[in-house]
Amino acid sequence: MLHNLWIITSILLILFIIMHNPKSQGLGAQNQVFGVTRSAEENINKITWFLTCIFFTLAIYLSSLNKLI
Numbered sequence: 001m002l003h004n005l006w007i008i009t010s011i012l013l014i015l016f017i018i019m020h021n022p023k024s025q026g027l028g029a030q031n032q033v034f035g036v037t038r039s040a041e042e043n044i045n046k047i048t049w050f051l052t053c054i055f056f057t058l059a060i061y062l063s064s065l066n067k068l069i
Helices: 002-019 029-033 036-068
Strands: none
Touching: 002 036
């Protein structure tokens, strides 16, 4: 169960990292006037950090379970 969650989290993390725009002004200045680009970028950053925390927490927990068995 946790192993499957770890795999799903890793796939989602890869997708969100690929969607992440490395330049904060990458889509042009006119899109940032409306705030849509900046808001979407902030949401992607928050989700990426959340998935990163879950990924590493599960990785550490699953590795400690394997050492006990």
